[in-house]
Amino acid sequence: xxxxSSSVTGQVAANAAEPDxxxxxxxxxxGAGSRSAxxxxxxxxxxxxxxxxxxxxxxxxxxxxxxxxxxxxWDGLDKTKNFIGLDNYVEVFTDPxxxxxxxxxxxxxxxxxxxxxxxxxxxxxxxxxxxxxNMWKGILFFPYLINGVAIxxxxxxxxxxxxxxxxxxxxxxxxxxxHQWTGDPDVANYSLAAVSVWRYTGLTFVMFLGAIQSINxxxxxxxxxxxxxxWHEFWSIIxxxxxxxxxxxxxxxxxxxxxxxEIPFVMTNGxxxxxxxxxxxxxxxxxxxMVGLASAMAVVLLLFVLLVTWLQRKLVPEEEVDLT
Amino acid sequence: xxxxKRRTRLMAMAAATSILALTAACSGGASGDxxxxxxDGTPSGSITVLTWRTDRVEDGTFDKYVEEFKAKYPEVTDxxxxxxxDYEGTIxxxxxxxxxxxxxxxxxxxxxxxxxxxxxxxxxxxxxxxEYRWINDKSFEGKTYGIPVVGNVQxxxxxxxxxxxxxxxxxxxxxxxxxxxxxxIKDKGIxxxxxxxxxxxxWALSQWDGWRGAVTANPDAINEMTQxxxxxxxxxxxxxxxxxxxxxxxxxxxxxxxxxxxxxxSKRMIGVGEIATMQLGSWAIPQMAAAAEAAGxxxxxxxxxxxxxxxxxxxxxxxGGDYNLGINVNSKNKATARAWIDWFNHESGYSExxxxxxxxxxxxxxxxxxxFMEDVELITMNPAPEGKESLFADIDTASxxxxxxxxxxxxIIDDARSGARTKEQIFDDLNAKxxxxxxxxxx
Numbered sequence: 153x154x155x156x157s158s159s160v161t162g163q164v165a166a167n168a169a170e171p172d173x174x175x176x177x178x179x180x181x182x183g184a185g186s187r188s189a190x191x192x193x194x195x196x197x198x199x200x201x202x203x204x205x206x207x208x209x210x211x212x213x214x215x216x217x218x219x220x221x222x223x224x225x226w227d228g229l230d231k232t233k234n235f236i237g238l239d240n241y242v243e244v245f246t247d248p249x250x251x252x253x254x255x256x257x258x259x260x261x262x263x264x265x266x267x268x269x270x271x272x273x274x275x276x277x278x279x280x281x282x283x284x285x286n287m288w289k290g291i292l293f294f295p296y297l298i299n300g301v302a303i304x305x306x307x308x309x310x311x312x313x314x315x316x317x318x319x320x321x322x323x324x325x326x327x328x329x330x331h332q333w334t335g336d337p338d339v340a341n342y343s344l345a346a347v348s349v350w351r352y353t354g355l356t357f358v359m360f361l362g363a364i365q366s367i368n369x370x371x372x373x374x375x376x377x378x379x380x381x382x383w384h385e386f387w388s389i390i391x392x393x394x395x396x397x398x399x400x401x402x403x404x405x406x407x408x409x410x411x412x413x414e415i416p417f418v419m420t421n422g423x424x425x426x427x428x429x430x431x432x433x434x435x436x437x438x439x440x441x442m443v444g445l446a447s448a449m450a451v452v453l454l455l456f457v458l459l460v461t462w463l464q465r466k467l468v469p470e471e472e473v474d475l476t
Numbered sequence: 477x478x479x480x481k482r483r484t485r486l487m488a489m490a491a492a493t494s495i496l497a498l499t500a501a502c503s504g505g506a507s508g509d510x511x512x513x514x515x516d517g518t519p520s521g522s523i524t525v526l527t528w529r530t531d532r533v534e535d536g537t538f539d540k541y542v543e544e545f546k547a548k549y550p551e552v553t554d555x556x557x558x559x560x561x562d563y564e565g566t567i568x569x570x571x572x573x574x575x576x577x578x579x580x581x582x583x584x585x586x587x588x589x590x591x592x593x594x595x596x597x598x599x600x601x602x603x604x605x606x607e608y609r610w611i612n613d614k615s616f617e618g619k620t621y622g623i624p625v626v627g628n629v630q631x632x633x634x635x636x637x638x639x640x641x642x643x644x645x646x647x648x649x650x651x652x653x654x655x656x657x658x659x660x661i662k663d664k665g666i667x668x669x670x671x672x673x674x675x676x677x678x679w680a681l682s683q684w685d686g687w688r689g690a691v692t693a694n695p696d697a698i699n700e701m702t703q704x705x706x707x708x709x710x711x712x713x714x715x716x717x718x719x720x721x722x723x724x725x726x727x728x729x730x731x732x733x734x735x736x737x738x739x740x741x742s743k744r745m746i747g748v749g750e751i752a753t754m755q756l757g758s759w760a761i762p763q764m765a766a767a768a769e770a771a772g773x774x775x776x777x778x779x780x781x782x783x784x785x786x787x788x789x790x791x792x793x794x795x796g797g798d799y800n801l802g803i804n805v806n807s808k809n810k811a812t813a814r815a816w817i818d819w820f821n822h823e824s825g826y827s828e829x830x831x832x833x834x835x836x837x838x839x840x841x842x843x844x845x846x847x848f849m850e851d852v853e854l855i856t857m858n859p860a861p862e863g864k865e866s867l868f869a870d871i872d873t874a875s876x877x878x879x880x881x882x883x884x885x886x887x888i889i890d891d892a893r894s895g896a897r898t899k900e901q902i903f904d905d906l907n908a909k910x911x912x913x914x915x916x917x918x919x
Contacts (some may be wrong), residue, residue, distance in 0.1 A: 227873075228568055229586060249876070254702050312736040335733030337894055420735050421678060423886045438565050439881040440873060441585050 182394035218365035230435065235442075240448035250449070251392075253429045256341060260412050263345035264405030267353050268398070274353075275360035276386055289361070304418025307347045308334075312421075339423045344416050344426055351388035351415070352408070356401050403464045405458040429453060491502070492688075519815035520551035524559050526567065526580035528799060531541040533559035541824050548823075550814055574806040581625075581799035584880065588616040588865035596620040596810055597801040598817070608821075608835050610797030612859035623817060624797025625826055628757040630686025631793055631848060633764060636779040638666065638752040647781050647791070647851070651720040654784035658753065667750035668731060669902040671724050673744055674754070675734030675889055681882035683755050686718035686783065688857075689794040693787035695858045701716035702860075703869045705911040708903040714879070715903060716785060718888055722899045725892035734889055743767030747778065759798065761844055762831045782852045793852040797835060854900060867917065875913025877906060 180297055196471040210365035222240055226231040244250050274292055278285055295303070310316040311333035318330050333343040379390070391398075416422060422431035429449070499778040532538055538557045546552050553873065558577065560566050567583050570576045571594055582595065597619040598604065604611055604620045614622035645884075648654040658670040674680030689697045700712070709715045712857045715852045724730055731737060745751040747768025750841045758780060765775035782791035820826060827834045831842045843847055860867060868879075877884050884906070891897040898907070 181892065186728065203737060227585075229571060229594075243691060247876070308736065313733045332695075332733040332735070334735040340735070375632070417734055421676065423678065423883075425733050433885065435881075439883070440876075440878050 159179040173277045211418060214470060217451055221444050222451050224444045226443045227441045228443040229441070236383075236444070240445045241345060241447055241452070244448050244452055250432065253427055253432050256426060258410070259341040259345040260409035261406060263349045264352075267349040267356055268405060269352050269400050270349070271356035271360050271399075271401070273387060274357050275364055276390060279390070280382070287360075292357050295351050296358075298351075300351065301418050302413035303347065303351050304415050307350075307415075308419050309342055322340040325338050326386050334420050334424065334426075338398075338424050340420065340424050344419060347415050347419070348412060359397055360394060363397040364390055364395050364404075367393045401463060403461055407462045410460075412457055484742070494798055496714065496827075502605065517811045518551060519549040519812040520553070521809050521812060522554035522556065523812045523815065523816060524556045524558060525535060525580040526560055526577040528560060528563035530559035530561055532763055535559055537829075538563070540743055541820070542827075544824070549812070549815060554813075555816065557668055574804075574870065578804055578807040578809055579801055579816050580804060581918055582622045582802045583612055585844060587869050588613075588860070591616045591621040591802075592619070592805075594802075594805055596805050596807065596813075598623065598803070598814070599632050601604060609833075609837055610795070610835060610856065611800070611859070614800045615859065617862075622800030622802035623821060624800045624828050624835045625797045625820060626759075627795055627827070627835055627876065628756055628798055628870050629793045629833065629845065629848065629852075629854065630690065630797045631783060631852070632781050633694075633746070633756045634753045634758055635746055635749050635751070635777050635778050637774070637777045638749045642752075645688050648784040649786045649791075651716055651723075652719065655723055655727065655729065658724060661731055661752045666752055668745055670729045670752045672746070672751040672754050673725070673730050673734055673889060674737050674739055675731075675738040675886065676737040678882040678886055679721065680739065680754075681721075681757070681885040681889075683757055683882070684717050684885065685719060685879075686755065686757055686790075686794060687720075687785075688713045689787045690783040691716045691794045693790075693792040693853075693855065695855050698868055699864075702871055702914070705914060706907045707910055708906045714906075718885065718902070718906075719899055721885065722888050722892045722902065725889050726899075730889075734893070742829060744771045747771045747773045748773070749777070750772070758845060758848075759830065759832060760769075779863075780848045782848070788908055791852040792855050793848075795833060795854045795856055820873055836918065838865060870917040871913040873907045873913075874916040877894055877909050877913070 162476065195438070223235060223237060225236050226233040271290075274288075277394055278292075280290055282288065298306075313332060313335070314405040317333065321327055322328050331339045334340050367389065372385060375385055375389060411430050411435075412428045416428055417428045418432075420426045423436065427435075430453070433446050433453070434451065437443050482520055493827060502894070505687045522631060527538070529538075538559075542555045564583050564585060567576060567580065568585055571586075573582075582591070586594065591614065594620075594646045599620055601611065601615040601618050608623055610618045610624045610627055614620065623662075638661060641835065642657070642664040644657045644660060648657050661670040689695060692711075694700070694713075697713045698893045703857070708715050708718065710719060725734075742751060742754065744766055744767050746764055748771050756764075761778060761780060768778055768883070771777045782793055785791075801815070803810055808812050821835055828840065828842055831844045833842075833845070834840060859865075872879055888902055891902060892899075
């Protein structure tokens with residue numbers, strides 16, 4: 153507020169003493185001047201009004217409505233919504249079909265750990281001197297730029313019987329490994345989690361790489377003088393330096409695993425034992441017409457993600473990294 | 477001084493208006509400004525028609541309808557036809573506002589007791605039944621809220637050539653014979669599968685509902701289900717349907733990997749004989765014949781056979797309306813909307829063009845269905861008894877099975893493939909859930 157007013161009046165006040173910077177216009181006698189100052193101080197708020205208004209309208213109102221729906225038996229259409237207390241929440245945690253989706257999430261959580269390991273591996277290698285470094289970076293990051301639905305369709309064709317993967321296995325003499333990648337219920341979740349890993353490794357990789365590149369090169373030099381090899385550099389310099397980012401990637405991984413949607417929705421539509429929490433929520437709201445119960449599930453997901461974030465901040469405090 | 481103050485206010489207002497404008501943009505739309513019709517009931521002004529047939533909007537069929545309609549009612553200035561993808565889901569959400577067009581097809585998820593909240597009554601049911609068929613489902617307390625645009629009969633779509641080459645010349649009369657015939661086709665050798673489930677496009681599994689009523693030749697099959705704690709038995713409508721599906725999958729008569737089925741591709745495959753059979757309503761016949769022709773096969777190969785169950789030595793087929801057209805209760809131009817519905821049923825020729833039965837009692841039977849109609853006795857399902865219009869839907873939802881949704885059939889296919897549950901176990905589970913649903917819904 154004061155910054156805005158001082159920048160506007162900056163020229164008038166150019167020679168004024170520092171503490172007076174924001175005040176000259178107020179000293180001008182006459183109503184017009186004081187009105188002007190009042191109006192100018194209001195300006196930033198007026199600009200804020202639009203984004204905040206949109207935020208209230210498009211984010212907070214629906215969320216508050218969702219909380220309200222979650223304690224009703226609304227079917228998405230009825231003119232009346234009956235209050236039924238916490239029944240929906242009880243149902244979320246007692247219906248075995250609702251609980252099974254958490255089991256499916258485990259596949260993606262394991263997947264996200266694999267994804268972090270891969271990303272860390274590539275980020276470390278590419279932080280050293282490597283030929284065609286930028287090309288490798290581009291290749292690794294590229295999958296993240298593709299739309300999730302497109303990825304689903306690509307892999308649908310790649311994994312279908314007689315598709316790309318089967319052809320490769322056949323030509324390399326590994327036909328004994330051929331499965332129905334999405335058709336076999338024992339394999340389907342692994343396939344889908346692997347597609348998820350393929351998609352998101354690039355993002356995690358870039359996060360890690362950025363953190364690694366911000367490490368002061370003098371530290372490597374000092375370590376080299378002390379006779380450290382690459383492994384020592386990784387273990388004693390790189391990993392401790394990027395710990396906060398690893399923590400962040402972990403949180404994103406967990407909350408992402410709980411809310412997986414696009415890839416399984418496009419590839420199997422949640423059939424064959426691949427139903428995730430969000431797919432079930434959508435089904436509940438729009439096919440079973442139980443918007444109340446679906447809202448309760450959405451609230452539960454929100455609380456889960458908040459809880460995981462809170463836990464992470466407790467367990468991995470954001471301390472200053474100190475390598476000296 | 478004063479102007480300054482005003483400017484501030486103006487800015488605040490401008491900001492506020494921009495938000496309002498955005499809000500309005502979300503809810504506005506369907507109704508134009510010149511909607512008001514003359515009160516004397518002459519169709520005039522403009523209306524908006526929502527349709528699920530996006531394909532018919534794109535290929536210009538609806539433009540032709542609109543032109544003809546306007547020729548008949550010159551005072552009508554405009555008919556906006558909006559093709560809606562994912563019709564059920566989109567329209568249901570839009571029905572939370574007042575702006576869901578003037579004429580629209582009533583979504584399946586609207587329960588009968590909700591009809592008066594959203595749709596204009598079109599007339600007394602008793603009166604309208606003299607002229608129209610299949611208006612039961614969309615009637616409530618003696619008033620009718622929607623008229624179907626076309627009627628479908630329910631049977632099994634098959635490739636005549638493939639069935640004949642496998643030595644099957646008679647229609648199967650029991651589910652067991654049906655399975656044996658499919659096995660014979662498999663033994664003869666077929667590229668994809670004797671029976672294609674279209675598992676990936678799961679809605680196709682809802683088409684098995686065409687067996688309901690035909691199995692027991694009982695027009696009250698659905699209503700009686702609300703009185704039973706065990707609707708899944710070997711001879712019941714649902715039991716025969718889901719049991720046959722289970723057996724066909726368990727015996728390997730369906731595609732090897734159901735998760736990668738392809739609806740668009742399946743049209744060509746049945747046309748050229750890579751698939752022998754699909755469970756689809758009669759509405760699918762013209763699509764399959766067109767695909768067969770496009771693939772260089774003979775469209776005459778596409779045949780339609782009755783559900784493989786006989787009662788008293790006769791096949792039965794359930795006939796019913798497709799989507800029913802209704803009028804938005806908030807419409808400002810109901811007279812024109814009504815004129816559109818009447819014109820569409822009487823004069824547009826839509827039902828014949830789509831190879832369906834006319835919704836009118838004395839309507840013509842299209843040539844493609846004529847021989848099928850001779851083989852079967854038609855059944856029209858009876859409406860729910862008064863006061864119990866929503867009972868089936870209530871039990872269905874409360875039980876968690878949701879028979880209107882293909883999900884439980886997907887599970888049946890999964891279990892049939894993996895052997896995780898036997899048919900008996902599946903029936904027991906479904907019956908237990910249904911009984912629970914009945915208790916919850918207070919049946």
